[in-house]
Amino acid sequence: AQSVSQHNHHVILSEAASLELGCNYSYGGTVNLFWYVQYPGQHLQLLLKYFSGDPLVKGIKGFEAEFIKSKFSFNLRKPSVQWSDTAEYFCAVSTGGTGKLIFGQGTTLQVKP
Amino acid sequence: SQTIHQWPATLVQPVGSPLSLECTVEGTSNPNLYWYRQAAGRGLQLLFYSVGIGQISSEVPQNLSASRPQDRQFILSSKKLLLSDSGFYLCAWSIGSGKNIQYFGAGTRLSVL
Numbered sequence: 001a002q003s004v005s006q007h008n009h010h011v012i013l014s015e016a017a018s019l020e021l022g023c024n025y026s027y028g029g030t031v032n033l034f035w036y037v038q039y040p041g042q043h044l045q046l047l048l049k050y051f052s053g054d055p056l057v058k059g060i061k062g063f064e065a066e067f068i069k070s071k072f073s074f075n076l077r078k079p080s081v082q083w084s085d086t087a088e089y090f091c092a093v094s095t096g097g098t099g100k101l102i103f104g105q106g107t108t109l110q111v112k113p
Numbered sequence: 114s115q116t117i118h119q120w121p122a123t124l125v126q127p128v129g130s131p132l133s134l135e136c137t138v139e140g141t142s143n144p145n146l147y148w149y150r151q152a153a154g155r156g157l158q159l160l161f162y163s164v165g166i167g168q169i170s171s172e173v174p175q176n177l178s179a180s181r182p183q184d185r186q187f188i189l190s191s192k193k194l195l196l197s198d199s200g201f202y203l204c205a206w207s208i209g210s211g212k213n214i215q216y217f218g219a220g221t222r223l224s225v226l
Binding site for chain 2: 004006032034036043044045046049051090092094099100101102103104105106
């Protein structure tokens, strides 16, 4: 069965620190990859996505992610985090025509001002 | 523009009582609809998805059921709640297949006591 694993469950950073959140999936075929974010008190929303093409994708608020097919990974990065990036981040994968998403466990990011 | 409504936002129910959570989508036709649950400390787990009226697919065996009586209405139900049904329930919609982005509602926090 397909699965998604996020390595860090809780990350605490100071403002301006660099961020990298790991995400690995298990599926040998074509995948669509997503990072969703849930800010405190807000809806879960899309941060960025990868369907095909350039494996380095850019999302909102300065986030980017790199798809490395050989490593089955889709890590999220941001060079310099802000206090407003405090949120829960979810990596997700879809593989079929129904668009069903398989989510990772989520990573809670706390940025200290 | 499309919007998704989910209610209630918070619900406290005794063990053994019935459940009905409703989700409606506005501004689009024939959406794919999804119910997810996020248990404490865990990621989002897909419970049900629907590609059309009356078409429900269950992803995990459980105490819950789903129905889609209208094109843009998705209902999550239980005849008798269990303590283990506590969690955060999210409804989502998407259009098309495969490379589709899902849009999430605000969620319902269910506490079964």
